[in-house]
Amino acid sequence: MAAAKATLTDSLSFCLAQLTAAAGEGLVGGKDPATNETPLGRALLALRTRHIKAAGGIERFRARGGLRPLLALLRRAAAADPAPSDEGPGSAPLSVASAASAGPSPSPSPASSAVSPSSPSPSPPVRLRKTLDLALSILANCCTDGACRAEVRRLGGILPLVTILQCVKTDSIQNRTARALGNLAVDPESSGEIHSAGAVPLLVESLTACQDSQCLQSVVRALRNLADSPPHRLALAQQGAVRPLAELLATASDPALTSALVRALLELSRGCSRACAEQLSLGGGLGPLVSLASHPKRLVRETSILILANLCAQGLVRPALGNAGGVEVLLDELRRRRGPSAASPASQQPLVRAVCLLCREAINRARLRDAGGLELLMGLLRDPRASAWHPRVVAALVGFLYDTGALGRLQALGLVPLLAGQLCGDAGEEEEEGREAASWDFPEERTPERAEAGSFRSLRSWLISEGYAGDVSPDWSPERCPLPEPADPVITTPGKTSLRSPGALRTLGRSPAAPAAAEEPWGREGPALLLLSRFSQAPDPSGALVTGPALCGLLAYVTGAPGPPSPRALRILARLTCNPACLEAFVRSYGAALLRAWLVLGVAPDDWPAPRARPVRRNQHRELGEMLLQNLTVQAESPFGVGALTHLLLSGSSEDRVACALTLPFICRKPSLWRRLLLDQGGLRLLLTALTRPAPHPLFLFFAADSLSCLQGLVSPAASPAFPAAAPMDADPPTPCxxxxxxxxxxxxxxxLYFLLDSGLQLPAQRATSAAASPFFRALLSGSFAEAQMDLVPLRGLSPSAAWPILHHLHGCRGCGAALGPVPPPGQPLLGSEAEEALEAAGRFLLPGLEEELEEAVGRIHLGPQGAPESVGEVFRLGRPRLAAHCARWTLGPGRCPRKRALALVGLVEAAGEEAGPLTEALLAVVMGLESGGKGPSLDG
Known part of the structure; x- marks a missing residue:
């Protein structure tokens, strides 16, 4: 086939020359090229179809200077078009003369510049329209390149495009002009100039006037690209760009146009402004968006859902969005993204925010509850990967504060322990929302700012003076307005009235002279405390709040808050301890023991067994703990409490009976009550027997040591220390040896006589004195055994150190210090030591006095006033009854550090192993005061 014949238009130079001539540069004679388009049309067509589309064609066109004459041609063509133009809203028509003189090219001829676009004139000639079509198409294609966009902006090419958009109302011209503006708007600098040139009202006008789908898509895309920053999005909404988009969405049948519309609305709804939400709602866009949420095309479907999520930022549109079915759509999408093939947290974030915002209106809360939204929110709270959203979710749940059914469901789903964990968690702060996001259940008043401020100020003053709120913000809503609570819980039991709110609450919460506005700080823990307070006001909150996790969360907040804790937390604790329905739960969950350990003794679960360095306000916490325990004492000593405790101890499960026996010393002060329950009905022995069983609570042994110490104080208030502080042993000289x-x-x-040891050492002795010291030696040395005739008597199985105190004792030494010799220093094991060997030999040789002296030596060295709790278990392992009693006295001795006491009990339990009898009897004797010679009450086991 013969090669195609080359034409002049195949040359880029020829095309550029024609373009330059048509633009008026180098023009010869008076002929206006704008009216003679035959060579120009061929050149423009070649530029669009061949040169620009070729590889590197746009760059060559720009490098050869093609943009300058192209823009000049557009100016001349626009000036030559006298088509009328209606004034767009918010923008005055641009004069063609000003448009023509704005660029760097020469001004058009006087004849053409005298034509005003506002003067009536027929539509542009076909040839002129074709020239504009081709030139605008070339420019739009060039503007896909970043360097060309910068060159067009430098040459002032934006204003002529806006002029053409205003003057020429032909669909094809509008289409290509909008496409060129949309491509230019990709650069932020160009976008700003397009906004400043007044293009937005003209594009909005095109949306309503144009019928061609391709043109509408170009205009919609241009508006989308112009929404590139928050100020630009707000400007677009304020100039009415959103409503026609929404109206088109409701009627669009072209899938491509629908896709362009939802993409534009997504950009315009980012950080959704009030104007955007109002226009989208008035334009009827909510229903179509909800319908498009089930569109088969993924892009359309997900974009529509994100628009709905963005709209939730405006309270005024949320009720209508819920009526259109938006609540169910957003919940389903969030549920899908959190499914087995869970999407990234970033993709879930806008949906989580939207669902939480929907909780601010009652009508949407009802829909959310019926659609399974509560379960979804609880799933978010349980998910550690969603910890950044936990404060927002908790604040959203505050909206259900007065919904009894929802609260019951949330409690059944385990909300209370999650809230307690939020009090001192590491979750981020809740994001602040603008006032537009406030609940639309309370629409803001359309009054002048001064009157509104005065009205609000008087309302806030009244609420504060009445004690209903510490502060109220203008966007008043349930999550920002705390519940009115009684400051001091008052309970009445048969025959007793208790008002337990002494200075502890004031000391921890605020000073008595503090203003009421400072009484209710609203920090990140505010929503969680508000919900917990609501749960605590139930007739029987024990099942949810009087549990280990809930109490630990409250106490961790009260003792660990960087500043004074919220008085609401203190009121919750006071309300629970004053509620008779909670007494059994405090006993079963070891709650009373936890209050005493954490607040009074300063030992939290995290502080055991190794202490944790943290700032504490011990005096304030102790006062609070004593007040709460006193509240429980009032309950326990009431007729109802006596019956409840008796039932627990006699008829409860084995775990409940142990918990009751352990708790009684903390909350019972009536001797008749604790004697009957602990002594007569076997509660004490039950507790002692449970020490060697698996611990039902991480702090069980700490609680048990504290409980036994408290009971010992009740039985023997004047008990003396097991080992009174004495002067150093070398200050009191030993008796003569x-x-x-x-x-x-x-x-x-x-x-x-000489005794021969296994090591070969010979120790001198007196036969008569040795024989008189023990029946064993009397039979050995004075009887019919062969040793009675020997001068060198062997003593088998004795080391020199173990034999040394025996020889001293045989010769009458008492307290000379020889018994201290075989005892190792603290920190070294006693089992297998020479002290154990000496004790065994003293028993074998029938020397009870020496046994007692050796045991006393072991006790002095290992169980002295400065002894370590780790030594108690070591001493107990020797298996000596008197040493076991020493260990029990050391453990439960008055004035002992609670932590050391508990560590000693841990050592005793480990040393006792499965043989719990000796330990039980030793502790029992000490608690009853029998070891110290006191006359304790009889124990009927």
Whole structure:
């Protein structure tokens, strides 16, 4: 086939020359090229179809200077078009003369510049329209390149495009002009100039006037690209760009146009302004958006859902959005994104925010509750990956504060422990919303600002003076307005009235002279505390709030808050301890023991067994703890409480009976009550027996040690310490040693006997004195055994250190210090030591006095006033009854540090192992005051 014949238009130089001539640069004669388009039309067509579309064609066109004459041609063509133009809203018509003189090219001829676009004239000639079509198409294609966009902006090419958009109302011209503006708007600098040139009202006008789908898509895309920043989005909404988009969405049948519309609305609804929400709602866009949420095309479907999520930022549109079915759509989408193939947290964030905002109106809360939204929100709270959203979710749940059914459902789903965990969690702060996001259940008044401020100020003053709120913000809503609560819970039991709110609440919450406005700080924990307070006001809140996790969360907040804790938290604790329905729950959950350990003794679960460095306000916490325990005491000593405790101790499960026995010393002060329950009905023995069983609570042994110590104080209020502080042992000289004279080189009393040890060491002795010291030695040395005739008597199984106190004791030494020799220092094991060997030998040789002296030596060294709790278990492992009693006295001794006492009990339990009998009897004797010689009450086990 023969090659195609080359034409002049194949040359880029020829095309550029024609373009330059048509633009008036280098023009010869007076002929106006704008009216003679035959060579120009061919050049423009070649530029669009061949040169621009070729690889690198746009760059070559720009490098050869094609943009300058192209823009000049557009100016001349626009000036030559006298088509009428209606004034767009908010923008005055631009004069063609000003448009023509705005660019760097020469001004058009006087004849053409005299034509005003506002003068009546027929539509542009076909040839002129074709020239504009081709030139605008070339420019729009060039503006897909960043360098060309910058060049067009430098050459002042934006204003002529706006002029053409205003003057020429032909669909094809409007289409290509909008496309060129849309491409230019990709650059933020160009977008700003397009806004300043007044293009937005003209594009909005095109939306309502144009019928061609392609033109509408170009205009919609231009508006989308112009919504590139919050100020530009607001300007578009204020100039009415959103409503026609919404109206088109309701009637559009072209899938491509629908896709362009939802993409534009998504950009315009980012950080949704009030104007945007109002126009979209008035334009009837909510229903179509909800319908498009089930569109088969993924882009349309997900974009529509995100628009609905963005709209939730405006309270005024949320009720209508709910009526259109938006609540169910957003819930379903969030549920889908959190499904087995969970999407990234970033994709879930706008939906979580939208669902939480929907909780601010009662009508949407009802829909959300019926659609399973409560379960979805609870799933978010349980998800550690969603911790950044937890404050927002909790604040959203505050909206259900007065919905009894929803609260019951939330409680059944386990909300209370999650709220308690929020009090001292590491979750981020809740994002602040603008006043437009406030609940639309309370629309803002359309009054002048001064009158509104005065009205609001008087309302806030009244609420504060009445004690209903610490502060109220202009966007008043349930999550910002705390519930009115009684400051001091008052309970009445048969025969008793208790008002338990002493200075502890004021000291921790505020000073008595503090203003009422400072009484209710609203920090990140405010929503969680408000919900917990609501739960605590139920007739029987024990099942949810008097549990280990809930109490730990409240106490962690009260003791760990960086500043004074909220008085609401203190009122919750006071309300629970004053409620008779909560008494059994406090007993079963070891709540009373926890209050005492954490607040009074300063030992939290995280502080056990190793202490944790943290700032504490011990005096304030102790006062609060004593007040709360006193509240429980009032309940326990009432007729109802006595019956409840008796039932727990006698008829409860084994775990409940142990918990009751452990708790009684903390909350019972009536001797007749605790004696009957703990002594007569076996509560004490039950507790002691449970020590060696699996612990039902992480702090069980700490609680048990504290409980036994408190009970000992009740039984023997004047008990003396097990080992009174004494002067150092070397300050009290030992008694004279009677055995040393036998060791001298020339003893005054010559030995008549030597004991031979396994090591070969020979120790001197007196036969008569040794025989008189023990029945064993009397039979050995004075009886019919062969040793009675021997001068060197072997003593098998004795080391020198273990034999040393035995020889001293045989010769009458008492308290000379020899018994201390075989005892190892603290920190070294006693099992297998020479002290154990000496004790075994003293028993074998029938020397009870020596056994007692050795045990006393072990006690002095390992269980002295400064002894370590770890030594208690070591001493108990020797298995000596008197040493076991020493261990029990050391553990439960008055004035002992609670932590050391508990660590000692842990060591005792470990040492006792499965043989719990000796430990039980030793502790029982100490608690009853029998070991110290006191006359304790009889124990009927």
């Amino acid at each position: 009677l055995y040393e004279p036998l060791l001298a080189p020339a003893p005054a009393l010559a030995p008549d």
